[in-house]
Amino acid sequence: MEKVKVIDSIMGSGKTTAAIDMMNNSGTDENFIFITPYLDEVDRIKKSISSKQIYEPKVKKKGDKTQYKFESFHELLSQNKNIVATHNLFKNANDETKELILSGNYTLILDEVMEVVEQLRVKKHDLTTLFESKLIYVEDGFVKWNEEKKDYETRYDDIRDMALNNNLMYFKDNILIWNFPADIFKLFKEVYILTYMFDAQIQRYYYDINNIKYQRYVSEFIDGQYRFTKHNTEFESILKAQLRNKIKIYEGNLNTVGQLDYSLSSNWYKNKSPYTIKKVKNNVFNYFNNIVKSSSDEAMWTTYSEHKNKVKGNGYTKGFVSCNARATNDFKHKKHLVYTINRYVNTVLYNYFKEKYQITIDQDAFALSELVQWIWRSAIRDGEEITLYIPSLRMRELLIEWLNG
CATH class of the missing domain: 3.40.50 (Rossmann fold)
Structure with a gap:
């Protein structure tokens, strides 16, 4: 066993x-x-x-x-x-x-x-410094810390500790990937x-x-x-049948901003002009304040954290809940939800698994699991009805397909 x-x-x-x-x-x-x-x-x-x-x-x-x-x-x-x-x-x-x-x-x-595999955000010149100072070297794909210099106090102590624990991989000649020790x-x-x-x-x-x-x-x-x-x-199929009647998914003109496969993805937000992102903000404001007339206390929304300030607005700003929220009951009073993102696995991690291990991550399954977990932070966990605005056509269809079994 x-x-x-x-x-x-x-x-x-x-x-x-x-x-x-x-x-x-x-x-x-x-x-x-x-x-x-x-x-x-x-x-x-x-x-x-x-x-x-x-x-x-x-x-x-x-x-x-x-x-x-x-x-x-x-x-x-x-x-x-x-x-x-x-x-x-x-x-x-x-x-x-x-x-x-x-x-x-x-x-x-x-x-x-857990987040057991992560891309470390290390600036290119810092990585160059580590190699040129002979603090690190690469062996069999692992980043190693020079044992002779392991007692040095540097601003790279976190990298030193990960390397000494054999937790760092070197990928594509300039990327550090941290792995939780699997053993x-x-x-x-x-x-x-x-x-x-x-x-x-x-x-x-x-x-x-x-x-x-x-x-x-x-x-x-x-x-x-x-x-x-x-x-x-049979609990899952019974619960889904109940959920179908308690989640009111918005269908209307506010969805036009998310029609394409990669609309509202992380890269979409990075590459779009402030005017396009302002349209997302206006849609969120319109949904909360005019369509469902939500109080600020019952409003729950998310976007990528780095774009939060571009999408927040009057009447709902304090209702922000991180898109990777799990295992918390703090938001079970939230009844009106807006999910303004189109989830994909981090591109570096996707390529890491594919190129190093010939493993292809199922992007749709990942996106759906993240969305379902986020929705479950709301009042739906107590069996109450909720409304939901998901402008991404891809994410909306994944959820509807899941609810229909």
């Missing part, structure tokens, strides 16, 4: 509740690490675990020294404590983390997939990944290239509680 279990279940099927129940019902000798996307979710998880003490890594003073969160994480691991922490903290994992996880006989619960997933007693549409996620492709085997499960309500099971479930 594979130790990695992917709980691939639609939102609202009780994945997190099942994981909490599993922890509460476990033996006193079973140790858990629960990793969640957001800091406010850390508190919620801590309060939900009643059968065992669960600790959060914290910044604290030790004498005249400051112990930072990652050091605190290692201290808790060394004491075999049950831990809840964020994705961002866990992404710092290094060789010491691996040793402590292995010796602690831990089970990992990963709430939502960590093999060091746990068991791993549970709580997600939906796993096949569309970058983490699934990363598992493929690192030969990490996994089994699929779903979450079901059985005998009065949510549990992980391998049985087929």
Whole structure:
């Protein structure tokens, strides 16, 4: 039986509740690490675990020294404590983390997939400096840090740490790609990944290239509680049927701005004139203020973060929710939604998987999974009706197709 279990279940099927129940019902000798996307979710998880003490890594003073969160994480691991922490903290994992996880006989619960492969934003002249100073070199595709200079204090300490952890790949002679250390997933007693549409996620492709085997499960309500099971479930088709009647998708003239395949993509926003982007802003304003007459509190919208200031407007600015928001209940009062983007996988990452590993990422599946997760942050999660303006024809058709099964 594979130790990695992917709980691939639609939102609202009780994945997190099942994981909490599993922890509460476990033996006193079973140790858990629960990793969640957001800091406010850390508190919620801590309060939900009643059968065992669960600790959060914290910044604290030790004498005249400051112990930072990652050091605190290692201290808790060394004491075999049950831990809840964020994705961002866990992404710092290094060789010491691996040793402590292995010796602690831990089970990992990963709430939502992580960003396990990322393009590092390094300026070309900084990369040139690193090579010319002989701080880094490339070996078998990996960026290595010169061991003789590993104690040097430089402004490239983050790159140094990643290179020393063997986490950096060199791609196309000028791009650094960071990879989360894949062998960590093999060091746990068991791993549970709580997600939906796993096949569309970058983490699934990363598992493929690192030969990490996994089994699929779903979450079901059985005998009065949510549990992980391998049985087929009709819950998803039943939920979709309910959603079709509760999501009112706008069809009208405001959609003309998104008719082409790449309209409203990241590159589209970068290349279009301010006048064209102003049209998107005017459409959003019109939708919220005239078509659905939304209050500012019930308005929820998104665009690419670097273009947020060009699209925000009166009556809805504070309703911005990042397009990659997951696993949070903070926006469940939002009833009027606007999704002004056309999602594609980062071009560099797409080419990285294709050219280095001959793996083609399914762009439509990725886009749909991101859209569905974003919509689920709203009042629809509590079964309430919502309105939705998606000017991108591609994104709108992907959603309608999904809702129709």
